[in-house]
Amino acid sequence: xxxxxxxxxxxxxxxxxxxxxxxxxxxxxxxxxxxxxxxxxxxxxxxxxxxxxxxxxxxxxxxxxxxxxxxxxxxxxxxxxxxxxxxxxxxxxxxxxxxxxxxxxxxxxxxxxxx
Amino acid sequence: xxxxxxxxxxxxxxxxxxxxxxxxxxxxxxxxxxxxxxxxxxxxxxxxxxxxxxxxxxxxxxxxxxxxxxxxxxxxxxxxxxxxxxxxxxxxxxxxxxxxxxxxxxxxxxxx
Numbered sequence: 001x002x003x004x005x006x007x008x009x010x011x012x013x014x015x016x017x018x019x020x021x022x023x024x025x026x027x028x029x030x031x032x033x034x035x036x037x038x039x040x041x042x043x044x045x046x047x048x049x050x051x052x053x054x055x056x057x058x059x060x061x062x063x064x065x066x067x068x069x070x071x072x073x074x075x076x077x078x079x080x081x082x083x084x085x086x087x088x089x090x091x092x093x094x095x096x097x098x099x100x101x102x103x104x105x106x107x108x109x110x111x112x113x114x115x
Numbered sequence: 116x117x118x119x120x121x122x123x124x125x126x127x128x129x130x131x132x133x134x135x136x137x138x139x140x141x142x143x144x145x146x147x148x149x150x151x152x153x154x155x156x157x158x159x160x161x162x163x164x165x166x167x168x169x170x171x172x173x174x175x176x177x178x179x180x181x182x183x184x185x186x187x188x189x190x191x192x193x194x195x196x197x198x199x200x201x202x203x204x205x206x207x208x209x210x211x212x213x214x215x216x217x218x219x220x221x222x223x224x225x226x227x
Binding site: 004006032034036042043044045046049051090094102103104105106107108 | 119148150155156157158159160163171174206208213214215216217218219220221
C-alpha cells in the first residue's frame, strides 16, 4: 500500500517569485511518481512524471520535480510563477508491482499566485 | 473523441434515488479507474478494471456502489439509494497500461 502527504494545503506567492510544493510518500514497493494539476472547473491534467532514469523531471511550462529516494520525496518547484499557474496541485504515486495500477493521491496544495 | 468523456457533467439527485454515471475511456485503453473527489480533497480510489474484469473494488465505500464494464470499453458507476455523503465529483480515468492515467472532467453529484 502507498500513501502521499502534501504538507501545505495552500501556498500563496507573488508573481515571478519561486515556489516549492512539497510531497512525501510511503510505500513498501518501488513507485512511480506523478504531479497532476487541476485548474478551476477542469479535470486533472498530468504535469510531470517519474518512471525511471534521471531523478529530475521537467514539464513544458517550467515546473520540475526531483525524486529523492532516501527522503521519499518528490517536491515540485518553479523558479518564477505566473498568474496562470494558480491551480490545485496533486502529488500521486503508484506501485510498480503488477497487482494494482491505481494512483494514490495526496490531499492537494492550492497554489495562489498574486500580482 | 480524443479524451476520456464522462456524462452527465452535473447530476442532482434526491436522497434515496438511484443514479448512473457513464465513462467513455480513450479508445484502446485497457485499464479504467473510478475515483471519488470530495470538496477540497484529493481523489480517492474506488475501483479498477482491466478490460471487462473488475480487478479491484476495494475502494467502493458500501454495497450501494456498483461498477461495470461489460464489453471492456464504456463503464458505468451506479449508486443506489443515494445519501448526502455521496455528494462529490466522480472521476473516471483510463490508461494504456504505462502507469499514466488520463482523466475525464468528472461528474459532479449533489444529493439533496
